[in-house]
Amino acid sequence: MEIKDLYGLIGYPISGTKSPWIHNTVFEALDVPAMYMGFELDESQFKKGVEGLRALGAKGFSVTIPYKTEIIHYLDAVDPLAEQLGAVNVVHCDNGKWVGYNTDGTGLIAVLNRHIAKGVEKEKILILGAGGAARGIAGALIKNGAEEVGIWNRTTQKAVQLVNELNQFTAESQKCVCVESNKKFSEYSLVINTTSVGMMPHVDDTPIDIHSISPKAIVCDIVYKPHCTQLLRLAMENGHQVIYGIEMLIEQALQAQKIWLGVTEEALEPLRAQLLAEASTVE
Numbered sequence: 713m714e715i716k717d718l719y720g721l722i723g724y725p726i727s728g729t730k731s732p733w734i735h736n737t738v739f740e741a742l743d744v745p746a747m748y749m750g751f752e753l754d755e756s757q758f759k760k761g762v763e764g765l766r767a768l769g770a771k772g773f774s775v776t777i778p779y780k781t782e783i784i785h786y787l788d789a790v791d792p793l794a795e796q797l798g799a800v801n802v803v804h805c806d807n808g809k810w811v812g813y814n815t816d817g818t819g820l821i822a823v824l825n826r827h828i829a830k831g832v833e834k835e836k837i838l839i840l841g842a843g844g845a846a847r848g849i850a851g852a853l854i855k856n857g858a859e860e861v862g863i864w865n866r867t868t869q870k871a872v873q874l875v876n877e878l879n880q881f882t883a884e885s886q887k888c889v890c891v892e893s894n895k896k897f898s899e900y901s902l903v904i905n906t907t908s909v910g911m912m913p914h915v916d917d918t919p920i921d922i923h924s925i926s927p928k929a930i931v932c933d934i935v936y937k938p939h940c941t942q943l944l945r946l947a948m949e950n951g952h953q954v955i956y957g958i959e960m961l962i963e964q965a966l967q968a969q970k971i972w973l974g975v976t977e978e979a980l981e982p983l984r985a986q987l988l989a990e991a992s993t994v995e
């Protein structure tokens with residue numbers, strides 16, 4: 713029997729995740745003897761679960777909600793970007809040394825650069841939501857030269873708090889603003905939903921009225937179950953260019969593979985196309 717290297721995902725809840733499909737497809741395509749498994753750990757199991765991964769000699773793992781910050785206490789080193797964002801979604805276990813990275817932001821930027829001819833630089837971007845996902849995305853956009861990042865949230869106080877935090881690490885130019893009224897939505901050329909609205913099973917819900925945004929805005933949703941959310945469906949009906957959540961999930965996973973296996977961009981290119989083509993059909 714062939715011995716395989718162990719990779720995995722820790723989080724809670726993780727049922728319905730497409731990460732094992734993405735990573736195992738990559739391992740198979742690249743002929744790497746490895747397997748990627750999901751480990752659903754509740755708060756009471758988290759510490760033992762992480763220690764278990766160390767004991768089993770896991771080569772790397774992904775971290776998702778709600779452990780992206782907590783995992784930092786278990787690492788030997790943290791990449792500067794992940795440190796600044798205060799969130800790690802990828803751990804590389806390199807000969808017993810655990811190093812944390814954040815590929816959520818780099819993955820998002822790579823996707824946006826493919827869809828926006830001039831990249832995110834000088835764009836005014838509206839983020840819906842003020843949770844952990846919004847924080848990572850807003851931080852990456854500011855670092856990559858976005859002109860303005862507007863944060864709108866159902867609970868305005870949380871948006872105000874996030875804006876203040878984000879403006880601290882870009883103190884010289886207060887690029888992050890709190891958007892309190894939907895009357896301001898039309899000023900943005902890209903709208904990114906980071907809330908859980910529209911996620912299975914609430915597939916008919918949408919976080920905003922699609923008519924409140926600029927008719928030219930690109931609409932992006934990080935929700936990937938269902939593949940096409942109500943927000944994206946309405947956006948397409950109204951003539952907007954859209955970006956599916958699965959594209960970002962795939963991209964952050966491919967960036968993780970670069971860290972784990974040292975795979976080149978050239979090797980990943982055909983895999984990206986394959987994964988994107990199959991994504992809407994994989995349960």
Ligand code: ATR
Binds near residue numbers: 846867870906
């Ligand atoms: P994550 O780490 O995935 O971002 P989170 O920190 O729980 O998750 O944040 C969830 C986000 O979705 C929040 O911005 C939340 O808004 P509130 O701060 O007002 O709770 C938003 N959200 C969740 N359900 C929502 C709903 N039904 N309508 C609008 N926003 C909602």
